[in-house]
Amino acid sequence: MTIAAITWSEDEDFVLEEVQLDEPRADELRVRMIAVGVCHTDLSVAHGVTPFPLPGVLGHEGAGIVEAIGPNVRRASVGDRVLLSFTSCGTCRNCEGGHPGLCVQHLSLNLLGGTRADGSATMSASGRPVNAHFFGQSSFAHTAIVDERSVVRLDPETTDEDMIVLAPLGCGLQTGAGAVLNVLRPRAGSTLLVLGAGAVGMAAVMAGAMTAASRIIVVDRVAARLQLALELGATDVIDATNTALTDALAALIGDVGVDYAVESTGNVGVLEDAITALAVGGVCAVIGAPRAGSRASFDVPRLLPGRSIIGITLGDSEPQSFVPFLIDAWRHGRFPIDRLERRYPFEDINLAAADAASGATIKPVLTF
Known part of the structure; x- marks a missing residue:
């Protein structure tokens, strides 16, 4: 069980509720969140501008610590610190050519479905499936089931403080x-x-x-x-x-x-x-x-x-190489993303969303 912010219908507040997570499949991880950025795409879905089936759990700029992995996962191990980004099929010509942001299944895998590619749910509430798997993660939750292809492994010396700053690299900033x-x-x-x-x-x-x-x-x-x-x-x-x-x-x-x-x-x-x-x-x-x-x-x-x-889409980036490049630029003062950010406790997600929508905050970051 974990606590997630559920969007029950368009133009309504996020509601924090207890949900049940499925066990990680062979190519999935379970990640305990340290922080997650609030992106314009999250708000667009919540207001019906960007298509995603509701009720659902959004969030796609997560940062956290791996708690469990499926048997086929190679990108990270239990205990690793990771950033979460978009997912992709890994087998189409664009993915194989180093352009996963142009994956031919991008919309179905990241936005439209609300489930895994096989139609199964990663999350349920009160015994009923909840649309999740948003960008392969749905990280508006204390814990998330994450596609391996959404994961970028961080240096083991990365601190919780660093992860709070770096969380928004998963989507908006790399875009x-x-x-x-x-x-x-x-x-x-x-x-x-x-x-x-x-x-x-x-x-x-x-x-x-x-x-x-x-x-x-x-x-x-x-x-x-x-x-x-x-x-x-x-x-x-x-x-x-x-x-x-x-x-x-x-x-x-x-x-x-x-x-x-x-x-x-x-x-x-x-x-x-x-x-x-x-x-x-x-x-x-x-x-x-x-x-x-x-x-x-x-x-x-x-x-x-x-x-x-x-x-x-997504800066036409390969997160496995581009996100570490941006992290290095941040560490050397050339990409000062912390100047854009304001932190909110996860429980204040509706305030963070309102401040993002009004322009009061450029990049809200929720902390757990």
Whole structure:
């Protein structure tokens, strides 16, 4: 038995209840949670924007200690400290090619099903199955059943304090950083535009500061976030509250346009502005997720001189290598994710969710 935060239906508070966990299967682990980040995707599911069957248990940025493993598990042992990320099939051409974020079964394994791939449940409440297995973990719980492919083993010297800081690397932070470092890879002297200064956007800013880009322009409507963006590596900021992006960019860089844009807000209008802002040969990375079925429009002939739009899931990262890279960058002061975070006891999950939704907190982290 364990305590989990159940989302019973859309737009309702999380409810902490006792649940029963299934035993780990051959390729699964049981992990006692130390911390878990609250991600925009969790809130999107809770509000019916992102599809996942309810009632269910969310949470997909967990960090914890392995309590038990199935007989086929090789990535971690009992007692190991681990971060939890997304899961993948491991056998499709994208997984085998080192791109598990592009797994052809990504949606069914991480979001749509609420069960293992074979349809079995990992969790029940009052004798009834509860949708879980969210991103192969459902870590809004004191203990979780986790897919082996969701696990990143940490250095044994990693402390509980470290794990609280590092927990959000599992999704949002590697998404923003990976979009810049794994996909866009800004060239020397280039301009990077980041739209949205939430956790994902800020991760893109910090990653951009590791590259040879000469300008990093951040757009948001919250003055405090824009100030923090400047402290984390932005060279310029635009408060979009009462300013048209096109006019503000023209004042900063003329009409040449930006070489790279990262759209992290999930706002279709903002995406259209990002595409319009591209220089010849520029690339717009789409990582913000609006409601399913959303459509954007753009001037097709403007794309012909080499402008392009690319969708990116989870930073197109391989967590086994990219998460340790980000941890090393954090330890050396180049990826100060702690500046984004605020901690909440797990019992205050609804306050954490409200603060994330209002913008009062960039990245809430729940502690156990």
